Amino acid sequence: MSRKLLPVSITTALLGSAAVADAPNVAVDIAPVHSLVARVMEGVGTPDLIVPPGASPHEYNLRPSEAAALQNADLVFWLGEELTPWMAGAVETLAEGATVTTLLDSDGTVLLDFREGALFEAHDHDDEDDHGDEDHAGHDSHDHEDEHGDDDHTDHDHEEHAKDKDHDHGDDHSKDEEHAHDDGHDDHVDGDDHDHEKHAEHEGGDGHDDHGHGAHDPHAWLSPENAGVWLNLIAAQLSSADPENAGAYFANAATAREEMDGLSAEVSAMLEPARGGSFIVFHDAYQYFENTFDFPASGAISLSDASDPSPARIAEIQSRIRDEGIDCVLAEPQFNQGIITTVLDGTKANTGVIDPLGSDLEPGPALYPQLIRNMAETLAGCL
CATH class of the missing domain: 3.40.50.1980 (Nitrogenase molybdenum iron protein domain)
Structure with missing residues (x-):
């Protein structure tokens, strides 16, 4: 046999x-x-x-x-x-x-x-939506x-x-x-x-x-x-x-497209309790996520992916956090954590780490949905 x-x-x-x-x-x-x-x-x-x-x-x-x-x-x-x-x-x-x-x-x-600019205004998101409709x-x-x-x-x-x-x-x-x-x-x-x-x-x-x-x-x-x-x-x-x-x-x-629809619904539900909260990100990388889930950031510490912000920009962000009561400032694993400490000095904002690349996830089919899910969890937990 x-x-x-x-x-x-x-x-x-x-x-x-x-x-x-x-x-x-x-x-x-x-x-x-x-x-x-x-x-x-x-x-x-x-x-x-x-x-x-x-x-x-x-x-x-x-x-x-x-x-x-x-x-x-x-x-x-x-x-x-x-x-x-x-x-x-x-x-x-x-x-x-x-x-x-x-x-x-x-x-x-x-x-x-x-x-x-360091600070994002509400009309900016309207403009982005108009652009997005053009595909x-x-x-x-x-x-x-x-x-x-x-x-x-x-x-x-x-x-x-x-x-x-x-x-x-x-x-x-x-x-x-x-x-x-x-x-x-x-x-x-x-x-x-x-x-x-x-x-x-x-x-x-x-x-x-x-x-x-x-x-x-x-x-x-x-x-x-x-x-x-x-x-x-x-x-x-x-x-x-x-x-x-x-x-x-x-x-x-x-x-996978069906799974993507389910993921979007899941993330929207995760973010719902945190709506109305305000947050600032390390660099302006998240507006696609923000537009998809109608969850806009208030500003970014750095616009460029590879340059540290100037002292004037940091002062501008600190002023926004104090004056408008920003709830959360988000760091990223790829960038200088010391800058976040400087920005948070003298404020009452919470902080968290958000990762747009999934640096700590195992590469493969499951990475993308987990990346989007993790971003939502970080936001909801910080606000």
Whole structure:
């Protein structure tokens, strides 16, 4: 009996291995997007994550294994160089033969403009809602004279971006002067250790120039609505590359979209008792979440993802906290915790840690919903 079962078991194992081996090689930039791709690929294959949890997506030096994942990729999914400016050159150089999907450029994605100033007013959210209703058509109507060029952005059309960037990693991804961290590979740095020199030209005020990489806020994954749009796009791209598993990809995407609807309802219920509370975030990354759940922040300590706020900005935030009785100031694990202590000095506001990247979560299909859930729990617990 054992002899008869053994060949069957081996055959089954080989077939299973072949199914995984036949799945496309997929590379994804950050953990939340990787989670969406992993959910669509569930049961078929596993995508590779390029920027590991805890690392800053804005400044990163590829490890050899991550460079190899890009080089071997059949498909690449990334948000775009607004979030990971260094990755444009890496994708163009290493993923030369891959189908590259830039999610921020995809049809149906709702994009929001960066907000200006340390303090957010109510009318700003109305403006964002109007922009959001335009869906991707609104994106097409915005001038990208600075660096984006045509919205007919092909998978590998990074030439214009490469010309505009002075910090291209190069073909061998050597650690250049702008991105080197001490030993050349200190990827998991805190915000206070970031190289601020390349942002110095943007530090003249609280305006748009602080952001440096375009007019649109790139943190679009914090909208479950955008995530739902991307699930279908991910399934379509995977199915095109791997028609034999198209049914599984689209079935997974449909189930995940239903789960996303349930997640949104769950988060709305979690936030309901805290409505009316006021909070300030470390940097302005959360307006997609705020708009989705109608839960606006009162301000941000820092507009830029990679620069510390000026003393004048900190004083402005402290004044707002004291004068308006702000309930909560939220820190982030990637940034300088000492600044939060300074901001809270002399106030009665609570504090908590909110994480838009899921740094402490295991990468995989479950990361995205848990990330959104954790953000809601942090907000509700702080207010």
